[in-house]
Amino acid sequence: MIAGVIGATGYAGAELVRLLAGHPKVESLALASVSHQGDSIDRIYPNFLGKIKATLEKPEEALARSNVVFAALPHGVGEPFAKSCIEKGIPFIDLSADFRFDDDEATFAAWYGKPFVHKELRKYSVYGLPELNRERIKELAAAGKVIIGNPGCYPTGASLGAFPALAKGIAGAGTIIVDSASGITGGGRDPSRAFHYPECADSITPYKVGAHRHTPEISRNFQAMAARASSVPGPGSSVPGPGLIFTPHLAPMNRGILSTIYIPLAESWKPRESSGGAPRPPTKEIEEKVAEIRKVYEDFYQSEPFVRILPAGDIAASGRVRHSNFCDISIHLDQGGSTLVVVSAIDNMVKGAAGQAVQNMNLIFGFDETAGLEAVPALF
Amino acid sequence: MIAGVIGATGYAGAELVRLLAGHPKVESLALASVSHQGDSIDRIYPNFLGKIKATLEKPEEALARSNVVFAALPHGVGEPFAKSCIEKGIPFIDLSADFRFDDDEATFAAWYGKPFVHKELRKYSVYGLPELNRERIKELAAAGKVIIGNPGCYPTGASLGAFPALAKGIAGAGTIIVDSASGITGGGRDPSRAFHYPECADSITPYKVGAHRHTPEISRNFQAMAARASSVPGPGSSVPGPGLIFTPHLAPMNRGILSTIYIPLAESWKPRESSGGAPRPPTKEIEEKVAEIRKVYEDFYQSEPFVRILPAGDIAASGRVRHSNFCDISIHLDQGGSTLVVVSAIDNMVKGAAGQAVQNMNLIFGFDETAGLEAVPALF
Amino acid sequence: MIAGVIGATGYAGAELVRLLAGHPKVESLALASVSHQGDSIDRIYPNFLGKIKATLEKPEEALARSNVVFAALPHGVGEPFAKSCIEKGIPFIDLSADFRFDDDEATFAAWYGKPFVHKELRKYSVYGLPELNRERIKELAAAGKVIIGNPGCYPTGASLGAFPALAKGIAGAGTIIVDSASGITGGGRDPSRAFHYPECADSITPYKVGAHRHTPEISRNFQAMAARASSVPGPGSSVPGPGLIFTPHLAPMNRGILSTIYIPLAESWKPRESSGGAPRPPTKEIEEKVAEIRKVYEDFYQSEPFVRILPAGDIAASGRVRHSNFCDISIHLDQGGSTLVVVSAIDNMVKGAAGQAVQNMNLIFGFDETAGLEAVPALF
Amino acid sequence: MIAGVIGATGYAGAELVRLLAGHPKVESLALASVSHQGDSIDRIYPNFLGKIKATLEKPEEALARSNVVFAALPHGVGEPFAKSCIEKGIPFIDLSADFRFDDDEATFAAWYGKPFVHKELRKYSVYGLPELNRERIKELAAAGKVIIGNPGCYPTGASLGAFPALAKGIAGAGTIIVDSASGITGGGRDPSRAFHYPECADSITPYKVGAHRHTPEISRNFQAMAARASSVPGPGSSVPGPGLIFTPHLAPMNRGILSTIYIPLAESWKPRESSGGAPRPPTKEIEEKVAEIRKVYEDFYQSEPFVRILPAGDIAASGRVRHSNFCDISIHLDQGGSTLVVVSAIDNMVKGAAGQAVQNMNLIFGFDETAGLEAVPALF
CATH class of the missing domain: 3.40.50.720 (NAD(P)-binding Rossmann-like Domain)
Incomplete structure (x- = not known):
């Protein structure tokens, strides 16, 4: 052809x-x-x-x-x-x-x-x-x-990172925050001051904070997946369309998008032990909860040829999917146990x-x- | 001497x-x-x-x-x-x-x-x-x-970015998320695989997600500042010690820490217009609210020799404080108007x-x- | 298999x-x-x-x-x-x-x-x-x-860059200088201070000046090719084994070796016009001589699947052969017309x-x- | 003022x-x-x-x-x-x-x-x-x-690297080759494709080979210094104005120029032992000759506030003079003992x-x- x-x-x-x-x-x-x-x-x-x-x-x-x-x-x-x-x-x-x-x-x-x-x-x-x-x-x-x-490039990484949590009732009510960093090829081929080597090398900065066009695209994807969850009975079925805050950053690298995604946990998915006041180092219960959620992600994506759920102890890095069509996803909880932290990495060009x-x-x-x-x- | x-x-x-x-x-x-x-x-x-x-x-x-x-x-x-x-x-x-x-x-x-x-x-x-x-x-x-x-390096940038919001009642109840990226000098002088040039160049990754030792230090600083606010009557006086989620990232650069800090707004600080459903581009009201909060930040830090509140339209970048003792801070709102997004930048070594x-x-x-x-x- | x-x-x-x-x-x-x-x-x-x-x-x-x-x-x-x-x-x-x-x-x-x-x-x-x-x-x-x-990695790029000049009598008597820069993967996977990110990022330096083990390998290859030239009658037949100076540099990049190779021209290949005293901008005669030599290179490598002779006006760059088995070669003359300057680029890992x-x-x-x-x- | x-x-x-x-x-x-x-x-x-x-x-x-x-x-x-x-x-x-x-x-x-x-x-x-x-x-x-x-930036580093050899009769007849690499700030502030981040990051390439405007400036400086040498009796007095080949490279870094300068040794400065045929590892005699030449350089520049002659075993690197007005110079001989290899480093902006x-x-x-x-x- x-x-x-x-x-x-x-x-x-x-x-x-x-x-x-x-x-x-x-x-x-x-x-x-x-x-x-x-x-x-x-x-x-x-x-x-x-x-x-x-x-x-x-x-x-x-x-x-x-x-x-x-x-x-x-x-x-x-x-x-x-x-x-x-x-x-x-x-x-x-x-x-x-x-x-x-x-x-x-x-x-x-x-x-x-x-x-x-x-x-x-x-x-x-x-x-x-x-x-x-x-x-x-x-x-x-x-x-x-x-x-x-x-869009950001919506791909963000959506894949959040979908299982939205579809399976892991995400609770509240706003999801997507904090992403992209390599400079994301800005395209036309020279401009923002992408002039000395202006962006050895520095990182957000841009279009609260105003990036990929925001409504990510939000729509989240809503679409949450709506599917709602259509079947289950722990997540009453989740309203989640709010979204999206902040893109420009990082000094050629390729890659890394998204760190903060998803409030549904009550049913929170660890029973509460950290109460001061932060404490991660507990065994938190590790187990992470493993449980990772299993949900693995099952959700088991037939997907381009999504890799990383094993325990591993964290997604933009450099590990270079020149491939993979989306790497790693699963974490904050130390307080209130929030799922998903890290997703893609090659923005692939x-x-x-x-x-x-x-x-x-x-x-x-x-x-x-x-x-x-x-x-x-x-x- | x-x-x-x-x-x-x-x-x-x-x-x-x-x-x-x-x-x-x-x-x-x-x-x-x-x-x-x-x-x-x-x-x-x-x-x-x-x-x-x-x-x-x-x-x-x-x-x-x-x-x-x-x-x-x-x-x-x-x-x-x-x-x-x-x-x-x-x-x-x-x-x-x-x-x-x-x-x-x-x-x-x-x-x-x-x-x-x-x-x-x-x-x-x-x-x-x-x-x-x-x-x-x-x-x-x-x-x-x-x-x-x-x-610590992360706590410095994170605390300076959040202090005025905590002290002046801009921060509402809820968890503050600090998403930071550091240059590789933050890892010190001893060679290791994580800081070996080919392993970290042209890639970005979080590390110690939910488990970094700077978490309790940042949290304690936040609580200390919020407590000061509570001790005087005022709109922020009832703010409980905020929850904290902190995620550090390793970025391919020598120096600098950039922190993007998500602070839930107190009700009294939220824009009146609600975005309701789908995200919308930033409105004039949001711009005005940002200007108002920026003014609070400027006043709060007016006698501080090393804190710079950036003017409207500017965003903090790690590369702009290189080799200086400055902490640059820029003020933003998410497009939905629920969350203050503060960006702070320091040179991690200075x-x-x-x-x-x-x-x-x-x-x-x-x-x-x-x-x-x-x-x-x-x-x- | x-x-x-x-x-x-x-x-x-x-x-x-x-x-x-x-x-x-x-x-x-x-x-x-x-x-x-x-x-x-x-x-x-x-x-x-x-x-x-x-x-x-x-x-x-x-x-x-x-x-x-x-x-x-x-x-x-x-x-x-x-x-x-x-x-x-x-x-x-x-x-x-x-x-x-x-x-x-x-x-x-x-x-x-x-x-x-x-x-x-x-x-x-x-x-x-x-x-x-x-x-x-x-x-x-x-x-x-x-x-x-x-x-070896350096000998591959250096040898391919010089072979046609040696085989076809373009190289005259005198020492060939090979000045090369390599990406950091050339140093292997073991962490060490020299390859620790902050020590090599944003800096370039030679190493093992006059003492790198690839020197005898490059020299032997040059001699072997020059010897072949000598065995057939022709303008280059009396070329003695050339002397060699080789200087490797460490450049702040992951992959690639770029070699700039200075080869004294045989008398018969020198432009007739002499620059005499002060340097002058390149002349038309120099351009023609470059084209003539490029033709020799193209013919020499016409059946080679992995050598690309770049067209006029183009210069080899390490970033253009990334992840491929190609050796790119571009042909130049110094402005004085005494020396062939060949630039070769390979991916050091491929x-x-x-x-x-x-x-x-x-x-x-x-x-x-x-x-x-x-x-x-x-x-x- | x-x-x-x-x-x-x-x-x-x-x-x-x-x-x-x-x-x-x-x-x-x-x-x-x-x-x-x-x-x-x-x-x-x-x-x-x-x-x-x-x-x-x-x-x-x-x-x-x-x-x-x-x-x-x-x-x-x-x-x-x-x-x-x-x-x-x-x-x-x-x-x-x-x-x-x-x-x-x-x-x-x-x-x-x-x-x-x-x-x-x-x-x-x-x-x-x-x-x-x-x-x-x-x-x-x-x-x-x-x-x-x-x-000019290149002429500064090149000239300071060669001056003592020219003034003190260490340089013999023949062409001096200056092979330099510059950081991208050397290209100025105006955006262009050549300096667009993705086009130059993680890659090194020469440019304007045999045609850079700094060639006549370097050449004139060399001649001026050699002329001074000739005006006083001494071992170097008969050195004619040396030929020059200059090749600038663009390296993926913000600041710095590193020049590797190849200067044919005057007969009186060559080691007595000849390497004859195949390259051999550096000998003790070569080390001693290097020390002797380094001493000449140290004496030549002893009153200069901004030239640093590096001690034995050290090699100039562009990253070590960052943000300073220093020119670092290290002295080497090729393994064959025919050529002085001087490495000079400056911050191109300073x-x-x-x-x-x-x-x-x-x-x-x-x-x-x-x-x-x-x-x-x-x-x-």
Whole structure:
């Protein structure tokens, strides 16, 4: 098959190109760029020299000869290509936010500053987090018209980290805090002061505190999973949609997102011993509770090919999933026993963008879900 | 005067040496090391070549000829030197945890695994966070016998970030979450796998989740400040000692600690408009509330020489306080308006260790509090 | 087939494990460790979790059931395993220096401090730089007994950068200077002060100036290639074995070796215009000469699957070959026109160690030489 | 006195501001910017908050009320300010290349693409490398009109590393190779792809090979020093102006320049034992020769406040001079004994730019040469 990539020269686009070039079912690539038409991709990314040879086409040309189209474009410009693909029956996988809020144009408009362009496309689109919507993705694909709203990088790590707690009644009432740190590739390829080497090396800082666009996406995912829990009787069934506070940080590293997620425990999951006043070192009861919750996570994700629940004593680190589509998750409790602390780690360029897009392509076409995504996480 | 440093070859000790060498009141240094006696400090730290020339002595020898003694030793070994200093009337400034829990031997024993060695020394000791205990430090110094329990690095940044909210009734009931990231110098000079360059470069990870020894120190500081608030009538007077969750992270940088601190707002401080359901972008009311709280912070710290409250629109970054004794603080609200998000940044080696120790020396001797600590934060 | 790795827990061993796990001809792995027997490799390298599952065996056990054995051991301990393999007819690929000096025990002894243990093994061994010794490797493999002395990391990059100049008479008389910088993984997995994060981050320094063990290996390779040139008539035929100065540097990065190689030009290759006195900006004649030499390099390496000669205007960078087996080479002249400046870049862990070892395995077994080594260099 | 800085918002300008703010003789600053007039310097550099408060003025205004003027502007735009200062009798210290080639307009024009604007100013200007031209700087200052052409960053480290060898006849005939690596601040404050974090982190690469503008500046300095040697009888007196090859590299670090300098030894300085054929480990004779040359270097620089000759066994590292005005130099021989290998390290922002400018100010005004430059190199 031929895989088309529109916006192939940005970081997410180039990572897609790299992954698709090694995909066993992809015979050739049709690469497009709005700004670099006529250039060779291996001149823009010399890493590709001798491995990936392709001239950048006009988007329409690339689209016309593709069996699947990925768009790695800025928000707000890809809908016409989606429309075109739907008309031609070509699956469209969009890495921007344009199709991530299908049921909620108001929220999209509030955070992204514009309404939907083609409202009618939403009946074909689905939020492409396979661990949440795998069946719906397959359904749409089977029906012949499908648009994937590929998830944001932070929402992927945050959602996977919280889902089992939300689905299984471990999360109690109260606000969930997601404190995340991302590598600088998350900021894309365009130079700017914030990503100028001396400005960000050897320093860490939050940004867009209380104002990052991924907040409503994470919140919506949490609500969706909590709603599923509520639909079956059980200890967590009465959990209202949780509140969310999300703070992204910029960390001096190339790749990776680490999220430390603070989830208030449901009463039924709290250790019986209370720490009362002053903090105390972790007790045996806390260790046991952690083990119990870890078991719930393992069961929840047992069929998922890209989620790894780390064994006792281990803590997720962004550097351990480098260049892979894995999401690593480790389970902890605060010493007081009131709050579940989940740590999740993904590669922002892979599971947080291009890898997840390929996973969605695999689902749509019925390929092995791990096809082209088998890389063992790199050592350094 | 002669300043003695016991444990001069560790990172905190060496930073002390560097700061003291530039202190206008310090005429000479008496450097001691348990393991490197007889060596020259500029062979161990070639940075010092031509600037600081001193042969490492036995601790007892250095102590005997010093007018003030700093100890930068592992926890649990410095009390005999403290005793000796008290007997001789020499101020003793201890960078370990040994004198940080003077009123609470049980907590110290629970987290550090041993009881106090010389219980009787506690009547001379004080927790040396000047912004909390400046008067007590001066009192003890005036009385002629003083031991400083110099604060831990994380507790310094976390406490300064939360104090005004606790003291002024901005913090409501509920748990405060401190999510911090530290540079690798925080791990000290001894090589180990965790701090081996390839293991920590280009990666971020939490460690000791729910189990870090700085947890009780931060908690105690919070309680102490909240108690002060309670003792005077006012909107915050009924705040109970807040719960605490603390998660330290290791970030790929040399210096700096950034803490993102989540403090539940007291009802009286919450914006009137509620976000209700889905997250919304920050409103004007939220901006105004942030400005109001920033004003409280500015007033609270107006006489403090080393705390900088950042102006609107700015966010604290660890790289902006490099090599200085400053604690930068920026004020934010989550988009839902329920939680104050304070970001604080310090240099872990300066305000988080050696600089604060010098600040304490200045207080004890009645020097200008900023003497030897005037460095403008480095650009990169 | 079963591939055995002795010393699987060091960095080179682990990278081998990672590459072999993805090799299309390798069905399973037999991993051995002297120090970690009984442990699971995915506990030592959590990156491998869910991908590579193997318990570390005794070396003898792993060897006994393998079809090929790799040894990633310290220098001087692997010869008994080599002997055992030769007796059993199992190809042995040694990543240490033990078999890199087969014809020159004196040099080995002078630089490595000990003589050969099993001198008689040398009739089966070959220095495993395929670009130099491909035919000999195949010959030995065909004869049924083969030991590969897998090249050192610096010698690989330096040799590939200089070979065409030496073979084609571009290099004139005089000393070649190889100035190289390596990432910290080159120092291996054991923690030490030199590789402690704060000691090497944000700093660059040479080490073992005039004294690095790779000097005789590079020099021998240069001589071997120059000797080939001499055996055929031509402009370079009278070139004596060139002198060599080699300076390695430690750079603050995880992976990669960049070598800047200064090769005095043979008279016949010098631009006609002389710069005479003061330096002048590069002239058109210099550009043309560079193009001419680049052509020689392209021709020389035209059949090599892992050498990329960069196009005009491009300069080799260590970050562009990350995680690949490529050696990138760019061609330059100094502005005075006296000296060829070749820049070569490899990933020290791949072409500089594990990848080249796999390349040698492919040659021995007649697999496609790129099998298991098809990775497109990573973007970041 | 009032110190004026034109171009205060670039990296070199801001470092100047930081140094001048701590200078004991500077009472206030007059900061100017072409592009940021009216802004406050502590908004552009938040590091300065609470320490340095100044509104950016028009260059002419700042100049008019200053006792000394520094210009940290792009090449080619500062001459009018220099003219104005000369007319007013204000010392002018120029950090651009405009006044570095006073005797050689042809070379300047060839490399910088334009002739001198005000040729007549050259009678007042001097190349401001104090270790080369201290007396001339003082002479011009005494005469009341002085322009300093503050040296380039690479030329400073390279020149200081080679001077004693050139002056004392240690350098023989032949080409000197300077292989340097610089931190990213050397590229200035303007964002660009080359300095975008992901493009340069974890990678090293040369740039402008055979074509960097600092080549003629280094070459001219070498010739000037060699000429001095020739004017006095002695072993080195017949050394012709040496050839030069210079290759700059971009290394993933914030600050620092490390230069590895290869200088062919004069016959009289070569070890008697020849290595003959294959490389051998360093001999005792080589160690002794190194010690002899180190002694020459120590003597040469014995009165220099900012040059440190490292003791035997130590190697210069860029990280050891961080934030200081020092140039560290270590002395080595290649194992063959033909070539002196000198390693020099400076902080590119201090001795390589702003610090050296302050040193020149100190010389001009007769202050202690180290005034404002006493910082002990930072630990990390």
